[in-house]
Amino acid sequence: MRETRHIVQLWKQGGASVLVTLVRAEGSSYRRPGARLLLGASGEYAGTISGGCLETEVVRKAEWMVRNGAVVERYSTMFDDTADIPFGLGCGGVVDLLLEPANTVECQALMAALEGAVAGEDATVLTWLPRERRALQRAVLAASGDYIFASDGLTESELVVARAAVLGRDGIENVPSGIFGERIVAPQRLFVLGAGDDAKPLVSMAALLGWGVSVADGRVQLTRSERFPEAERVMTVSKGLYETLGIRTNDAVVLMTHSYEQDRDLLAAVLPIRPRYLGLLGSRHRSSLLVSEVAEMLKWTVAECCAQIYAPVGLDLGGDGPEAIALAVIAEMQACCMGKRGTSRRLLAEDVDRHIREGGGARYLQVQCAMDIA
Incomplete structure (x- = not known):
């Protein structure tokens, strides 16, 4: 993004x-x-x-x-x-x-969809690819499924068939041949609840990915915008007003206030929303105590709470310090939000012959990469 x-x-x-x-x-x-x-x-x-x-x-x-x-x-x-x-x-x-x-109006429509996505509005774009005796045509659907743009010359039947395919069970993967379909989605939103110094590299790394980052804390001296220049929002949130953050189910959230009481109240407020990712910074012992108390507060089982929480937060990458922790957290969030397991794709020795054999023994053209030319 x-x-x-x-x-x-x-x-x-x-x-x-x-x-x-x-x-x-x-x-x-x-x-x-x-x-x-x-x-x-x-x-x-x-x-x-x-x-x-x-x-x-x-x-x-x-x-x-x-x-x-x-x-x-x-x-x-x-x-x-x-x-x-x-x-x-x-x-x-x-x-x-x-x-x-x-x-062209087609390109302008696509760019409008991209601009809308940056602002938080999802869309679906269908492009009838140019071929002999037919120029490029395009249609854009809003998140509701209604067409907001369609090229002149597209027939009603073409639009109906394309819309039905997009809204069907297989969605964008089921568009008719000759059409390039894509979801234009808004940036991943991340809520960093805790504005300590260790939150700074986390915010910076998330911003590098193009995510929309909000930082919130109850401590006024920490929630200053100059401490988090890459964040879209930096907020001071009083106890009991966490619902004003506007967290949704497709958001990512990390609790890192370093205050047991604040983390407990935040966890109790955020858990029922069931965000896409909910990470809790702290040791296993501290996290266990928090989960136990919050489960009792919400009348949930401990298993139900644990199923929604990544704790201790972050992949096991090794290293120490705020930057290493932020990298581990970002890596886990990225994998979770993309529906991946976050495992290594390292090539194994036994795979080499199989990949070459499956590739038909194809060789590669030995040329100089354009980036290597002085």
Whole structure:
């Protein structure tokens, strides 16, 4: 989402020329579908569609490629001297990039959806990819499922079928062939409840991910905006007024006030909301005492409380100090919010032959990465 913020900022400056979107990835790819790059008026750009290897090539040719309208270009990073694919870098996959002029109503509708997402409004974007005798067309649905934009020329039946697919059981994965569908979602919200010095690196790291961060504490001397310049909100919250924070079920929350009483009251207030992630800083003994008391306060079982809490907070990464703790907490939150387990993907020796065999013995094109050129 931080990247989306940068793209929106560049767009609002005016003069953008080309928007590039990764719409398909097969095999190994540094970025996944939905990654974007916006080319500015003076050749500057925001966003990425690879690890940095494709950007130089794409930016150099983008305006020429869209001289007759939007196009889809395929880039291969695997060596295959029989394929009619214009690029090879040695990463091991194939990507399709949609390049579209920035001055069209379709691009403007997409950018409006991205700007809305930064402000907290989810949307669904459906793009009928350009092909022979059919130009790019696009439709945007609000979170309610109602269309808020549709290109001229899209038929009622096309819109009905696409909307039914998006709202169906399989959702965005079930859109008809030839349509690139994506959810444009608001930034992950994080509530850091506790404004001590150890909260500073946690707020900074979350902001680097593009999350919307709110900091709250009952101590006025700590809840100063200059202590947390990356936070969207820094609030002083009195006891009994925790409901004014506006925490929702899809939010992430970390309790780190270092006050047993405050953490107990906050835990009792936040647990019934059942946020997506709820972390509790402190030792196992302290956390056990808190859970035991809060379970009695809420008339919950200890098991019900433990099922909703990550305590002690953070992955077991090792290290010491506020920065190491913040990294462990951020890593656990990221995994939880993305529906992952947070386990290592380390390549094992027994996997090597299998991966090569399954890949058909494909070799990689040995070329110099554009980023390595002086």
